[in-house]
Amino acid sequence: MAKKEYAFYPGCSSQLKASAANYLTSTRSLCRVLDIKLTEIPDWNCCGASIGYAEGGELPRLALNARNFALAESHLPGQDIVATCAACWLSARETKERLDASAELMRETNEALAAAGLHYKGEVAVRHMVEVLIEDFGYEALAQPVVKPLAGIKFAGYVGCQTNRPFGIAGESFENPMYLDKMVETVGGEAVTGYDQKVTCCGGALAFSEAEKSQKQIRDIVESAYDHGADMIVTPCPLCQANVEIYQSEINKKQGTKFHMPVLYYSQLMTVAYGGSAREAGLDGQLIRAEKLEEIAAKG
Amino acid sequence: MSGERYRNSFLREVEHNVEEGHWVKMCMQCGVCSGSCPFGPHWAHPPQELFMMIRAGKREEVLGSDAMWMCTSCYNCVVRCPRKLPITHIMHGLANYAHRLGLAPKNQPTRQFAKMFWDNLSKTGRVNELKLSLGLYFKDGFKQGIRNALAMKDIGLGMLKAKRLNPLELVKPHACKGAKDIHAILAKAKEIEDRRKGLSA
Ligand code: SF4
Ligand code: SF4
Numbered sequence: 147m148a149k150k151e152y153a154f155y156p157g158c159s160s161q162l163k164a165s166a167a168n169y170l171t172s173t174r175s176l177c178r179v180l181d182i183k184l185t186e187i188p189d190w191n192c193c194g195a196s197i198g199y200a201e202g203g204e205l206p207r208l209a210l211n212a213r214n215f216a217l218a219e220s221h222l223p224g225q226d227i228v229a230t231c232a233a234c235w236l237s238a239r240e241t242k243e244r245l246d247a248s249a250e251l252m253r254e255t256n257e258a259l260a261a262a263g264l265h266y267k268g269e270v271a272v273r274h275m276v277e278v279l280i281e282d283f284g285y286e287a288l289a290q291p292v293v294k295p296l297a298g299i300k301f302a303g304y305v306g307c308q309t310n311r312p313f314g315i316a317g318e319s320f321e322n323p324m325y326l327d328k329m330v331e332t333v334g335g336e337a338v339t340g341y342d343q344k345v346t347c348c349g350g351a352l353a354f355s356e357a358e359k360s361q362k363q364i365r366d367i368v369e370s371a372y373d374h375g376a377d378m379i380v381t382p383c384p385l386c387q388a389n390v391e392i393y394q395s396e397i398n399k400k401q402g403t404k405f406h407m408p409v410l411y412y413s414q415l416m417t418v419a420y421g422g423s424a425r426e427a428g429l430d431g432q433l434i435r436a437e438k439l440e441e442i443a444a445k446g
Numbered sequence: 447m448s449g450e451r452y453r454n455s456f457l458r459e460v461e462h463n464v465e466e467g468h469w470v471k472m473c474m475q476c477g478v479c480s481g482s483c484p485f486g487p488h489w490a491h492p493p494q495e496l497f498m499m500i501r502a503g504k505r506e507e508v509l510g511s512d513a514m515w516m517c518t519s520c521y522n523c524v525v526r527c528p529r530k531l532p533i534t535h536i537m538h539g540l541a542n543y544a545h546r547l548g549l550a551p552k553n554q555p556t557r558q559f560a561k562m563f564w565d566n567l568s569k570t571g572r573v574n575e576l577k578l579s580l581g582l583y584f585k586d587g588f589k590q591g592i593r594n595a596l597a598m599k600d601i602g603l604g605m606l607k608a609k610r611l612n613p614l615e616l617v618k619p620h621a622c623k624g625a626k627d628i629h630a631i632l633a634k635a636k637e638i639e640d641r642r643k644g645l646s647a
Binding site for chain 2: 158159161162164165166167168189190191192194195196197198199200201202203204205206208209210213254255257258259260261262263264307308311312320346347349350351352354355356359360363392395396430431432433
């Protein structure tokens with residue numbers, strides 16, 4: 147039997163051949179090493195993300211998340227729901243807190259679920275993968291399987307917004323959370339200090355609708371990583387990863403910068419440090435190749 | 447018209463019809479939230495000002511503003527507000543309410559994108575990233591769409607090569623088996639919410 151079991155909520159971006167497919171691949175790899183069993187919530191649906199608000203309204207978004215809860219409750223009873231995506235985690239956790247706090251919303255939500263023969267009892271716990279790693283395992287346990295420390299690589303820990311606010315990781319501050327830096331050090335990398343864009347917003351979904359305003363944010367995030375001597379940026383959020391990696395070439399084109407900064411997930415760092423191949427770490431999924439990490443992964 | 451019932455008090459209308467609107471009266475106008483928005487300079491009226499305008503009954507100015515559409519959902523304000531207002535949700539709620547009443551600015555790009563996003567996800571229960579980006583490129587017509595798509599083609603090809611975009615999403619999308627269930631749930635939820643807010647057609 148696996149050491150720990152969770153009801154897994156990968157979310158739309160972390161499906162195969164979706165924008166964060168490499169997050170999924172590397173998460174699966176690191177879970178194999180740590181003996182974590184992730185069982186997907188059967189037929190899970192989209193969380194609605196923050197940007198769903200304009201058309202979705204309040205109750206439909208709560209009901210969307212509650213459908214996942216009801217499915218987890220009946221198919222994977224007793225297992226905590228674990229999300230890897232910041233937006234999925236946030237939407238699900240917000241839903242849980244709203245429903246816990248209001249009998250009326252709970253009743254209305256269940257009235258909506260009943261249209262599909264579902265019912266949410268109110269028993270699930272919603273957690274982020276980072277919480278599972280830090281709270282259920284702990285830095286020491288996470289360091290144990292390291293066989294290839296990421297020595298000599300400097301990482302700018304870019305935490306971003308939604309893994310950090312409004313819930314965040316217990317015991318961390320909103321303005322300067324340290325967990326990502328600690329995870330980098332746990333796998334033998336060097337976390338650059340004084341990275342002042344650690345919790346800056348990348349524009350989120352508005353990277354699509356307000357491209358210029360968001361690209362200014364992204365420019366600051368990448369520029370500061372260079373200024374602090376980082377080789378790579380590391381993040382826990384799929385939207386941060388995509389925005390900060392994808393738009394570098396746009397910014398270069400428009401503003402004459404020469405950005406070429408790889409943007410990785412913590413799960414990719416861990417997979418390489420645990421001895422996984424480049425493929426297992428999803429490094430073939432980078433638009434900007436993480437060469438130094440590929441070198442370590444290729445070493446026998 | 448739903449505004450009628452509240453003709454004398456926009457604040458009451460907001461309290462009743464806007465997500466988390468009952469919090470507005472708790473604002474003490476300290477201005478911390480307004481200094482927290484990533485797109486701050488582009489807000490016609492930052493959150494603090496919107497709250498003041500709501501209390502002053504400036505219905506058309508608030509609901510017709512594109513200010514709250516600048517919200518990136520970064521939650522900076524929420525963790526800083528001394529009165530613990532769920533400001534992000536109030537911004538979402540105001541935008542949604544204005545959109546539902548047809549008072550939001552017509553060609554506001556985030557309004558358009560947010561609608562596309564919701565329509566996209568609610569069809570199959572999961573976001574179809576390819577259709578969403580294509581829809582986004584082509585929202586201003588075919589010619590402009592081709593231009594937009596070409597401008598982004600290197601990125602698209604890169605994503606394809608990195609196996610992070612699937613051309614088959616067009617014909618065989620990621621989808622929930624229970625898509626019909628989801629439609630039923632969403633329709634019911636909307637019906638209940640509309641009834642509660644007196645917005646039913
Ligand atoms: S931070 Fe809170 S109390 Fe201060 S102006 Fe903003 S909403 Fe009002
Ligand atoms: S969540 Fe919205 S309102 Fe709050 S600081 Fe961010 S952009 Fe401003």
